Amino acid sequence: MKIGLFVPCHVNELAPEVAIATLELLEGYGLTVDYPLAQTCCGQPQFNNGDLKGADRAAGRFAEVFAGYDYIVSPGTSCVSHVGAHTPDALSKTRSRVYELVEFLQDVLKVERLPKPVYFPHKVSLHQSCHGLRLRAHATPSERMLPYQSRLERILALVDGVSVVYPQRRDECCGFGGSFCVDEPEVSVAMGEDRVDGHAATGAEFIVGAEPSCLMHMGGVIRAQDKAIRPLHIALLLTGRGGA
Amino acid sequence: MKDDSIRHPAAAREFLADRERARWHDSAIWWVRQKRDAQMAQLPEWETLRTMAEQIKAHTLSRLDEYLEAFERKAEENGVVVHWAADADEHNRIVHGLLAERGVNKLVKSKSMLTEECGLNPYLEARGVEVIDTDLGERIVQLRHEAPSHIVMPAIHLKKQQISELFERELGTEPGNFDPTYLTHAARANLREHFLSAGAGLTGVNFAIAETGGLVVCTNEGNADLGSALPPLHIACMGLEKLIPRLEHLGVFTRLLARSAIGSPTTTYTSHFHKPRPGGELHVVIVDNGRSEILGREDFYQSLRCIRCGACMNTCPVYRRSSGYSYSYIIPGPIGSTLGPSRDIRKHASMAFACTTCASCDNVCPVRIPLSEQLVAQRARAWQTGALPAGKRAAIGALGVLTRHPALFALAGKTLRKVFPILPAGLAQDNPYSRPGRALPEMPAQSFREWWLQNRKKP
Structure with missing residues (x-):
């Protein structure tokens, strides 16, 4: 292969x-x-x-x-x-x-375990990035009347100790949007702030997602506003790089 | 009428300057989205209904000429007078002609986005006809000399305090009384006078049924019913895409419409009009105004399926944080951002870019219009017609060159990564990304490519 x-x-x-x-x-x-x-x-x-x-x-x-x-x-x-x-x-x-x-x-690969066991005793708030969610069916969007499923939840079930939560407005966009973030900086920042606040309100220590650009955007808001919550890409979590 | 020189980013910046009010606007509209979700959750057949609605509309649009003629035949058999208007101006002339011929100088109107689109109110007012909008939200924005900021909730941008001040000035209500029931009763009493003294009533049309020649008007306030039942002349104005083939199809749409629009199982009033009242007249004006051009465009004809529920606005994270007044076209939000650019790409190009492509609108749309795809397709029209800002065009062009040259591409990336950290803070902030509330990403010492070359590249 x-x-x-x-x-x-x-x-x-x-x-x-x-x-x-x-x-x-x-x-x-x-x-x-x-x-x-x-x-x-x-x-x-x-x-x-x-x-x-x-x-x-x-x-x-x-x-x-x-x-x-x-x-x-x-x-x-x-x-x-x-x-x-x-x-x-x-x-x-x-x-x-x-x-x-x-x-x-x-x-x-149809994996049932991680290559190296990962113990991650933290609460993570899942960020369903729009394109994964709505264009790649990574999870059931909250707008649809369809049976619930979530890829990220399923893969995180392979990690020990982690607890998964969602923000209110489970799958609202973070406001990155590629060139949108420079075309419409004020709306983009407002969306980012609301999203970060939503994740932080869950009491989670990390925002976990599969799309680096959303995490980068929210990371920019977190750094500028000195918030405690941290963005974390799922590949880092699955290889035990979660830190903390 | 709306100022169509508005550009979304600048107007949104202004709206967001009052962050507290913007938060309130966002929450008020999100609340409607949640009500919609709750209604959806009660119908296991929801997705089937959406597919049926999509298919009925798609079928109708594919034979629109036949259904329009069938509707006209049946309606005329019923005693309804059918008028055809090629554009906004013809629509306005027809309506004014009907009023002038009968010496009508006061018209009561229920909600119609079509008449907003055609600019009917200013047209009639300039010719001495008093026009009274009778939907409460429309009445409020009319008294404020504003356009609706939402197609279903025209005054959603206003707080009850602002409405109280407006009514105190215009209707003589008690100063400082913000009680919504009190204010609604005051508007109601005032509107009753107008209903009783108007010479004609104008309504929109939600659905026109080809099989029966019937018109269906959905409201929550009963104002269309009073407006059509009291004055002797009822004029119904509709875009030519409002057709459905048969009465049996109507239930699919009435089940979806109010649930999608306001999170109610149904509109309070779903009124069917088939023929004039005894001694009265019923006229219907069927308007094209650019619709047949949209119908002929492969990428955009699907936007004509729209039933004007406004669900796409309620779910749109950009609309909720920028309000209807940040959009240059009379219909804001996702559906407006395809209809507006379809009408005039140069004027309305900024609407097509007021979108992160999150695609939530695609999922709430009860007739499954692929809105986010349409907005991106409108961007292609903006590119082709030169409606894009020069800087943006140049940046995308430069990216195209870099894309073809991996070494240059890597160099450009590295340059940005290395230069930003050493810029003086002020200069580093002076870029389109940096805004209060958002910091640039931290710049790593090494790119992945560099790491790979150092650690993994086989000799």
């Missing part, structure tokens, strides 16, 4: 530890993981700003760079949702091979 690690741009530059943890986690299951150095951007910023040609060019590049791999795995739900849903139909083979980390662990 050849696995290509897809590291979204913002993770590469701003949260390298999340990519390292992802790599370690996959290797912990005995897999060989390669990081193709020619990878750049998946094209989501172009797509979301209306540059469809630019987005298609980026998608075409993405497909070439990852052509030789059986699976493309990434610690980011948003870029994966873009590649999975918004790339040209001609790239359907790429679309079907791209997985967010937790999806890959659950749907391909």
